[in-house]
Amino acid sequence: MAGWTHRYARINGLDVHYVEQGDGPLVVLLHGFPHLWFSWRHQIGPIADAGFRVVAPDMRGMGQTSGPADPREYDVDRIVGDVVGLLDHLGAEKAVFSGLDFGLFAAYDLAHHHPDRVAAIIGLENPFFTPSEESPLTLAARQAERHFNHIHYFTAPGVADRDLAAAPREFLRRLFYALSSDYHYLDVWRRPPGTSYIDALPEPPPLPWAWLTEPELEFYVDAYSRSGFTGGLNWYRAMDLSWEYRKSYGGGKNPVPFYFIGSEQDADLEGWHGPDPLNRLAEHHADLRGVRMIEKAGHMMQMEKPGETTAAMLEFLSGE
Template identity: 70%
Template structure:
């Protein structure tokens, strides 16, 4: 931690906070929701020690990066502009991008629109952008009429914001457990429409867990208590707009070198990417370099099994030297 350097810069019209360590080829680590740069705390040092310059930003709307209130400012051009602006600010022609959740989808967008700025991709958990016939919020609303559905709940302005801002510690503790290998997200679907996400999730065991301490949780609680959750929720609320914008490259394959690390207990791989997602990489990528699936962990893999994730990431990175 002593080697981490915190920086604040004006990029693409917003104030961006990022953490940097090391020198060498640039590796950018992109988090999702409800995460922060801190979700890469176990990866930054080992990757930097292996001879890379590592940068982990707080993504737009989260942590200490600006959080525009208008959800339309989280669309594909805005987020891609953030990443291009970050590369320019760092003086880098291109970078290796790795990410999880919304962070990885942002890297996929960048690889479609500006492949010349992407040296390679290392996807965690989220294998590709889904090409659906209906907009995602429409699909979520249809599911939300049958049972609780977190995307539909998040998409209604003011509802989730109020609930989560009132109980950040309770929400973060519950959602981190629910999405881990020890939790079961699908049990939230047993709850009726109108339930809150906090109420729909099971009670987690008391901290510390094998992969999360009280002090580490407090870092997330402190940041989201300060920023509120609206910025992160806007990533969901812009879903239909992004769906329309991505029509421009629907059906096109990403051409940069691609690696993937998944886990056997991840809800995204099990439910949200259709049947047999690992068998369909050829539909989305022209240059698949490696695919690995880790046992015994869930969606929070880079925190749940950091040693195993680091080993595979470093193996993949070494092939790119």
């Protein structure tokens, strides 16, 4: 932690916060929702110590990075603009990007638009854009007629914003546990339509857990208590806009070197990328360099199994 430097910049119309450590080739770590730069806390130091300049930003609308209230301001063009603007601000022509969830999709979009700015991608959990003839919000609404669906819940104007802001600690505590290997996340689909997300999630055991302490959880609670959840929710509300935009990629593959790290008990690999996604990686990535699977980890892999995740990242970085 002593090596972290907090920095602030005006990028692409946003007040952006990021953490930086180290010198050398640039590695940029992109988080999803409801995460922060802090979700990479176990990786930043070791990667910097291995000879890299590591930058972990708070993404648009989350943490200390500002974000518009209009969901249309979270489309592909703007997110790619954020990342390009960050590279320009850092004075870097290109970087290795690693990401999880929406952060990884941002790296994929950047590679399609500006492959010259991407040295490689190390993807965690989300192996590719899953092809679909149906828009994601239409699909979520249809599924929500049968059972609880978090994407549909997030997209109702004002509902999740209000519910989550009223109980940020309860939401984050329950969700982090539900996404870990200690719970089977897709069991939330057993909840009936109309259930609130907090009520759909399991009651976790008391902290500390093997991979999360009370002060670490409180870091997230404090950040989202200050920022609210609307910025993060807007990434979901823009999903149809992004889906429409990505049609322009056609069946094109990610053109940059790609490494994949997954976990055996990840909800995304189980529920959102079709059957046998690992054997379909080459269909979506033109230069697949390596695949690693982490045992006994869920979606929170870089926190649940930090040593194993960091070691895999460093192994892949050594090839770049």
